Amino acid sequence: MPDRYAPDTHHALVLIGGGGHAAVVLDAARLAGWRVDGFYDDNAEAPLSSEAPHLGTIRDITRDLPEYQRPILAIGDLRARLTLLAENVPHELGERFATVVHPRAIIAGNVEIGAGTFVGPGAIVNARARISVDCIINTGAIVEHDCWVRANAHIAPGAVLAGGTQIGRHTLVGVGARTLPMAKIGMWSVVGAGAAVTHDVPDRTVVAGVPAKPVGRSGRRSEDVEHAYRSRAITLHEDPPATQAEGTT
Ligand SMILES: CC(C)(COP(=O)(O)OP(=O)(O)OC[C@H]1O[C@@H](n2cnc3c(N)ncnc32)[C@H](O)[C@@H]1OP(=O)(O)O)[C@@H](O)C(=O)NCCC(=O)NCCS
Secondary structure, eight states, X not given: OOGGGSOOTTOEEEEEOOSHHHHHHHHHHHHHTOEEEXXXXXXXXXXXXXXXXXXXXXXXXXXXXXXXXXXXXXXXXXXXXXXXXXXXXXXXXXXGOOOEEOTTSEEOTTOEEOTTOEEOTTOEEOTTOEEOTTOEEOTTOEEOTTOEEOTTOEEOTTOEEOTTOEEOTTOEEOTTOEEOTTOEEOTTOEEOTTOEEOSOBOTTEEEETTTTEEEEEOOTTOHHHHHHXXXXXXXXXOSOOSSOOOXXX
């Protein structure tokens, strides 16, 4: 793991969420060398309570979080994540979110990974890929060269993004799904588990199957929460990528 994702000794991690995904983030963080102070969840008896201290409810996360503590969202569901980020977590904390990378993820030397993003065990992020803020690159997912994953997207376990794939904000690429090189998938979309994306996917579209076909709509009534999310005090890394993929993998 490149040193740039290793925690420094002056900071401790706090998790937002105490369910199944939080257990994965907790394990990765501890293996990576983070001191984890505990978790925030409205349920003090959440599954994580047997492994880490419960620090309070979501409302207890304030801008007065001690300077040495760095939060990360540890909730898998994209809409729940977005609502928390947009409405519950003080925007001033945005820049302080930690990037947590499992020590046995493989990260190329020249990639960009934003604040608040989690990269799980066995994931591969290859050359010149850009991962924006608040994303999940889950267990064993492969993000090939020159991919561009925008804010709060979730690449689920075992999914494969071929070279140059672009993923829009708040989009889920389901378990074991894959994309052809240079595919463009819009924002608020869902790629069903096991799907093979052979054509671009518009915004707010659910696709499934091999080859993937539209099967529904997603992300309705999302404008308000999207607006609130974008006012977070963070850089969303939304500029066009500096390089375009020229080949395939
Ligand atoms: C594609 C998906 C979004 C559809 O969800 P949904 O609208 O709730 O669909 P339903 O479960 O009601 O299923 C509707 C139909 O689609 C089929 N279907 C569901 N998921 C499918 C998939 N991934 N590929 C092909 N067909 C699928 C169902 O069998 C069902 O068919 P039927 O009507 O003939 O019985 C969802 O099933 C999916 O794959 N989500 C991704 C989950 C995931 O990977 N999460 C990450 C966890 S870390």
